[in-house]
Amino acid sequence: MSGVTFNRNRVKLKKLLGIRARLALLAVILVAPLMLERARSLEDNRANRSPRRPKNSSTSPNTPPIPSAK
Numbered sequence: 001m002s003g004v005t006f007n008r009n010r011v012k013l014k015k016l017l018g019i020r021a022r023l024a025l026l027a028v029i030l031v032a033p034l035m036l037e038r039a040r041s042l043e044d045n046r047a048n049r050s051p052r053r054p055k056n057s058s059t060s061p062n063t064p065p066i067p068s069a070k
Contacts, residue, residue: 017025
């Protein structure tokens with residue numbers, strides 16, 4: 001009897017979504033975790049690569065300070 005219920009739900013899914021929509025949904029389900037992992041790894045690499053600067057520093061470490069006008 002449970003097989004009949006499953007077939008009814010499957011028929012409703014086929015009526016609701018066409019083959020293209022089902023394939024697009026499958027692609028999103030498969031690709032989304034890969035994209036999220038890639039974004040997380042890029043963020044981690046960027047955080048580890050760039051040195052932390054103090055917030056009050058107005059110049060970068062490679063440029064000389066600007067002399068004040070007197």
